[in-house]
Amino acid sequence: MHYSYTSKTAKNGWLIAVPLQSAWLEFVGIMKTIVFLYVLSLLFTATANSASFVVEGAYTIRLQNHPERIVADRKGEFKVQVDGECWLIRVTEAIEGIESFQAGSDGTNVYSVITHTRKGPPNDAEAEVIPGTVPLGSTHMALPIVWLAYCSSAYLDGHRGQLPEIFTPPGNLNPFLFTNTLEIATERFSDPLHLPKWVASFQPGTRPQWLNHEAGPWVYPPVLVNRHKPFDKPSTNSIYLVSATTNLGNLTVPLKSTFSRFIEKPNALTENEVTLAYTIELKGSRIAVGTNVLLPSVGDRTSICSDYRFATSLETPVKGSLFYTFHSDWLSDTSVRSLPDFREQVYKGQKFIIERAQYPDGRPVPIVDGKQHRPPLE
Numbered sequence: 001m002h003y004s005y006t007s008k009t010a011k012n013g014w015l016i017a018v019p020l021q022s023a024w025l026e027f028v029g030i031m032k033t034i035v036f037l038y039v040l041s042l043l044f045t046a047t048a049n050s051a052s053f054v055v056e057g058a059y060t061i062r063l064q065n066h067p068e069r070i071v072a073d074r075k076g077e078f079k080v081q082v083d084g085e086c087w088l089i090r091v092t093e094a095i096e097g098i099e100s101f102q103a104g105s106d107g108t109n110v111y112s113v114i115t116h117t118r119k120g121p122p123n124d125a126e127a128e129v130i131p132g133t134v135p136l137g138s139t140h141m142a143l144p145i146v147w148l149a150y151c152s153s154a155y156l157d158g159h160r161g162q163l164p165e166i167f168t169p170p171g172n173l174n175p176f177l178f179t180n181t182l183e184i185a186t187e188r189f190s191d192p193l194h195l196p197k198w199v200a201s202f203q204p205g206t207r208p209q210w211l212n213h214e215a216g217p218w219v220y221p222p223v224l225v226n227r228h229k230p231f232d233k234p235s236t237n238s239i240y241l242v243s244a245t246t247n248l249g250n251l252t253v254p255l256k257s258t259f260s261r262f263i264e265k266p267n268a269l270t271e272n273e274v275t276l277a278y279t280i281e282l283k284g285s286r287i288a289v290g291t292n293v294l295l296p297s298v299g300d301r302t303s304i305c306s307d308y309r310f311a312t313s314l315e316t317p318v319k320g321s322l323f324y325t326f327h328s329d330w331l332s333d334t335s336v337r338s339l340p341d342f343r344e345q346v347y348k349g350q351k352f353i354i355e356r357a358q359y360p361d362g363r364p365v366p367i368v369d370g371k372q373h374r375p376p377l378e
Contacts, residue, residue, distance in 0.1 A: 051193050052083040052290035053248055055150055059091075059142045060281045078142060078282070080150045085133060086293040087151040091140050101140040102296035103147075105133045109309045111330055113296045114139050124301035127326075130173065130308045134164050137173045145259045145280045148240055153194050156186070163201055167238065167261055173321070176208055176221055178312050182237060189245070191252040196240065203237040205271075218319045235271040236262050248287055255284045295330055302327045307336060318345045 056079045063072035076093030088104035103112040112135065113127040130136060133155060138144045144166035156163075162181040186199040208222035226232040244256035258281045262274040304325050310318040324331070324339055336342060 051251055052081075052293075053251065053253065054079070054081050054286075054288050054290040055253065055284045056080075056286040057282060057284040059146075059283070061141055061278060062281075063278045064276055076142065078146050080146050081290050081293045082151050083290060083293040085154040087133075087147065088293045088296060089135070089143055089146050089151070090296075091143050091146070093140070101143060103135045103138065103143055104293065104296045105135075105151075106295065107133060110135050111295050112139060113298055113303060115299065115301065125298050125303035127298065127303040127305040127330075128308070129305065129330075131178055131310075131312050134166060136164055136166060136177055137168050138166070141167075141278075142280055142282075145240070146282065148196070148199065148259070149242075149254050149257050149282055150195065152196060153188075156188070156196065157194070161185075163199065173308055173311075174218060175311055178308075180208075183234070189252040191250060193251040193253070195252065195254060197242050199238075199240040201237040201239075202234045203231070205232040205234055230268060230271045230273075231264055233271040235264070236274050238262065246284070246287060248289065253284070253287050254282070255287075257282050298326075298328055298330070300328060305331075307331075309333070309336065318342070320345065 056077070058075065058077050061072075061074040063074075074093065076091060078092075079090045081088045085107040086105060089102065091101040092099075093101075097117055099115040099117045101112075101114055103110060105111070108131075110130050110132060111127070112129075113125050115125045118124075126139075128137075128139075135144050135147050148163075148166065152163075159181065161184060163184045164181050165177070168177060182201045182203070184199055184201045187197045188194050189197050205227055206224040207227050209225045210222045238259065238261045240257065240259045242254045242257045244254070245252050246255045247253070258279055260279045261277045263277045265273040265275040268274075302325055304323070307322040307324065308318075311321070322336065322339060322341055322345055324336075324341070
């Protein structure tokens with residue numbers, strides 16, 4: 001490239017050489033191109049991180065009590081919508097009296113509901129709200145596996161090498177479960193969506209134990225005790241594996257995947273001896289660009305709700321869940337705080353705040369109304 005120069009006197013009196021207009025315009029053009037490509041890359045990154053898509057498909061659950069013999073086979077359909085950290089899952093199965101199982105997250109809480117086919121008192125639906133973005137204690141076995149397959153990227157980005165125990169059955173919700181995680185090994189697809197290609201989770205060699213069953217698990221955290229030998233060492237808990245994928249633009253989306261859950265093998269000699277408890281297979285049949293994700297629809301129904309959203313709050317901890325009914329629309333944080341039982345539940349949560357100091361025998365020391373209540377030691 002040939003440049004022509006002309007002389008110009010600078011403010012300090014030195015003569016400097018400057019390019020003529022044609023060279024200057026060429027330089028400006030190059031800079032515009034660089035800026036355009038940079039802005040385009042930012043837009044591409046933002047679009048990838050907030051990818052919105054919909055997957056519809058079917059699932060098969062195979063329950064087993066022996067690796068060689070299938071004892072149950074359940075089938076149903078699912079639909080999942082994903083928009084960044086927000087997601088909505090609907091599962092349907094031929095279960096008498098049940099219309100659907102739904103769960104969704106707004107990025108702060110998870111809202112779950114079971115809708116009944118028959119409307120009427122005492123309630124048309126059973127609802128639940130928990131803190132976080134992971135469907136713990138799910139009301140349907142397939143629902144958390146759909147979450148793992150299509151909605152888990154944001155969680156895995158922020159929790160390297162960790163995953164909650166998503167296959168915990170309903171009814172066991174408590175603060176320990178909301179924060180406890182299992183160690184995992186995983187490989188993820190290299191596209192912008194970054195969904196897991198496979199995930200292996202490991203059962204630790206310890207288990208939680210509450211020393212005071214009347215007060216736990218809501219009053220204080222458990223102690224961890226060793227599991228029985230040989231499972232006092234980490235063992236395989238579950239394996240999730242994608243076997244087929246498809247593309248949605250530049251995104252890689254699972255088309256077929258299998259989740260396998262393992263349990264301890266009776267009379268095992270090593271921690272590697274586990275037996276298959278059940279498998280859940282997902283097959284996608286329709287994948288498309290998605291729209292805005294809404295919370296699960298209750299419809300024109302009255303729902304009874306167990307609300308745990310403030311269970312892990314540092315400012316207003318709620319001991320246990322809040323029980324209330326609502327019609328059609330989910331209650332906001334403000335509406336829940338205004339419930340008559342909220343203040344009483346918060347008082348109970350603050351009343352049983354536990355000091356970290358413990359008795360010699362491991363019992364925690366409760367603080368009631370700001371004072372330690374330490375019974376005499378025998």
